[in-house]
Amino acid sequence: xxxxxxxxxxxxxxxAEQLLTLLLAFGPFVLLGVTIWLSRRRDAxxxxxxxxxxxxxxTGGPGVGPVGQAPER
Numbered sequence: 631x632x633x634x635x636x637x638x639x640x641x642x643x644x645x646a647e648q649l650l651t652l653l654l655a656f657g658p659f660v661l662l663g664v665t666i667w668l669s670r671r672r673d674a675x676x677x678x679x680x681x682x683x684x685x686x687x688x689t690g691g692p693g694v695g696p697v698g699q700a701p702e703r
Contacts, residue, residue, distance in 0.1 A: 643651065
């Protein structure tokens with residue numbers, strides 16, 4: 631019966647173990663946040679209009695136009 635009553639708490643964690651526990655607990659969320667931030671930053675850069683690039687309707691090249699409208703030939 632003494633085997634079943636073994637203490638479940640083995641004492642305080644070593645500082646290195648505490649750091650590892652925190653990294654394992656919160657590291658994936660930090661990594662996800664950084665990934666989302668970098669992705670949004672990249673998307674914002676792609677959305678910026680380049681200076682000197684034509685903008686407006688009909689300047690996107692062939693196949694680019696209103697939905698449901700065939701490109702001009």
